[in-house]
Amino acid sequence: MSEHVLNNIRTRRVVREMTDEAVEREAVETILEAARWAPTGGNLRPIRYVVVEDPETRRLIRLVAPGMFQKAPVLILICINWAIIEQHKLPHTDRTSLIDVGGAAQTMMLAAHAIGLASGPVTSFSKEAIKVILNLPGSYSPEMFICIGHKAEVARAGMRGWKKITWRDLTHWERFDNE
Amino acid sequence: MSENWVLTETEAVELLALLISSARIQMDEPAHYGPLRLLTATERLSAMMLERSSDKSKAFLQDSIERIPEMHMAMSDVETYKDGLDHLCREVAGCLLRHSGAESASP
Ligand SMILES: Cc1cc2nc3c(=O)[nH]c(=O)nc-3n(C[C@H](O)[C@H](O)[C@H](O)COP(=O)(O)O)c2cc1C
Numbered sequence: 001m002s003e004h005v006l007n008n009i010r011t012r013r014v015v016r017e018m019t020d021e022a023v024e025r026e027a028v029e030t031i032l033e034a035a036r037w038a039p040t041g042g043n044l045r046p047i048r049y050v051v052v053e054d055p056e057t058r059r060l061i062r063l064v065a066p067g068m069f070q071k072a073p074v075l076i077l078i079c080i081n082w083a084i085i086e087q088h089k090l091p092h093t094d095r096t097s098l099i100d101v102g103g104a105a106q107t108m109m110l111a112a113h114a115i116g117l118a119s120g121p122v123t124s125f126s127k128e129a130i131k132v133i134l135n136l137p138g139s140y141s142p143e144m145f146i147c148i149g150h151k152a153e154v155a156r157a158g159m160r161g162w163k164k165i166t167w168r169d170l171t172h173w174e175r176f177d178n179e
Numbered sequence: 180m181s182e183n184w185v186l187t188e189t190e191a192v193e194l195l196a197l198l199i200s201s202a203r204i205q206m207d208e209p210a211h212y213g214p215l216r217l218l219t220a221t222e223r224l225s226a227m228m229l230e231r232s233s234d235k236s237k238a239f240l241q242d243s244i245e246r247i248p249e250m251h252m253a254m255s256d257v258e259t260y261k262d263g264l265d266h267l268c269r270e271v272a273g274c275l276l277r278h279s280g281a282e283s284a285s286p
Contacts (some may be wrong), residue, residue, distance in 0.1 A: 063193050064200040066216050069251075124208065126200035 008114050015118035016069040018149035023074045027115055031076070031148065034111035038103040041096030046084040047104050050077040050134060050142075060133050065145065067124020072147035077130070078104055083139035101143045108146050118151035185228040194224055214264065215251060222247040235277040239270050 032049060040047065052058055052075040061075060062068050080097045090096075105121050112119040122145040130142045186194070201216035225240045225247075232240055250263040 063196040066197060066201045066204060066219050069219075069248075124204050124212075126203050128203075129196065129200055 008110055012109055012113040012119075014120045015147075015149075015151045016120055017152040017154045018070045018072050018118055018147070019152045020071070020073060021150045023117060023148055023150070027112075027117060028074055028076075028148065030115055031108050031111045031117075035104045035108045038100070038107040040100050040103070042088070044084055044088060044097075046080050046082070046097045047100050048079045048081045048140060049104075050079060050136070050140075051075070052077065052134070057133065061125070061130065061145075064129035064133065065122055065125035068122045068145065068147065070120050070122075070147040070149065072120070072149040074148040076108060076146045076148060077134070077142050078144045078146065079136065079140040079142050081137075081139055082141060086139075098143070105144055105146055108148075112146075112148055118149055120147045121145070122147060183231060183233060185231040190227045194220065194227065197223060211254070214260075215254060218247050218250065236274050239274040242270060243267060 028051060032051070035047075035049065052061065053073065058072070058075055062071070078101050080101065082092065085092070085094065085097060109119040109121065123143070125142075125145065127142050130136070131140075134142070136142060197220050201220060205213055205216060222244055225244045229237070229240045229244070246263065246267065250260060250267075253259040253263065
């Protein structure tokens with residue numbers, strides 16, 4: 001059993017304060033390569049990644065992404081390419097590709113953590129504004145940014161007041177009773 | 180009354196972008212995220228204004244920039260969050276009075 005993997009899962013936390021230290025191209029590629037191994041519904045692979053390192057583009061993105069607290073040196077935008085979904089005659093209401101986004105996101109964040117980098121997901125942004133800023137192809141919908149960088153040491157306390165939960169609070173075994 | 184400008188046109192447009200995007204994403208998010216988005220915009224506006232602001236606002240702007248990220252951390256602790264916002268309201272009211280001149284006119 002690989003205790004490393006489990007530890008990596010347990011110790012990853014969303015990081016919202018990052019330094020301006022650059023992230024090596026090789027590290028970004030390691031993260032993208034990990035995402036390639038994430039599961040994908042029907043093996044369709046509708047997910048596409050857009051990597052943004054240019055400082056001015058990142059600054060503009062933050063202006064339409066109120067949920068992006070980090071000033072991360074690398075942003076990886078996870079997009080769904082709906083052209084692929086249409087090729088397979090699936091309706092736009094099909095949620096499989098959104099589940100793919102989640103799998104890809106977690107895979108990239110765990111990969112980043114495994115190589116000593118900090119990460120944070122962001123969905124609180126204007127999709128329409130991001131399409132314009134990145135000049136995305138018409139069939140791409142921007143779904144989630146993964147911010148990648150180095151964790152800043154801040155004196156500030158972490159999120160307070162959240163109830164501690166364990167897996168038991170989240171799990172039900174077997175059939176539900178009637179009441 | 181001669182007053183100094185504290186925002187460039189570009190900075191003002193940047194703030195518009197943030198406010199408009201905040202309005203849109205709020206449609207898909209829990210209601211209690213509303214204050215968070217307004218505070219994020221407050222924080223960015225304060226940061227933009229700080230450099231060119233006068234002594235009437237400087238201390239308040241610095242205080243608000245410093246205080247806001249800490250307040251986000253306490254978001255789930257509603258009473259602490261409210262206290263933080265009340266503090267900010269008192270401070271901004273003081274800043275308002277300094278700008279209107281009403282403070283020096285009062286006995
Ligand atoms: C679908 C999804 C969307 C998220 N969007 C944001 C976001 O826009 N901004 C942000 O700061 N965190 C975002 N998060 C991060 C969560 O707030 C975070 O995972 C949660 O508070 C638990 O923290 P932890 O992952 O460090 O345990 C998002 C997480 C998920 C799964």
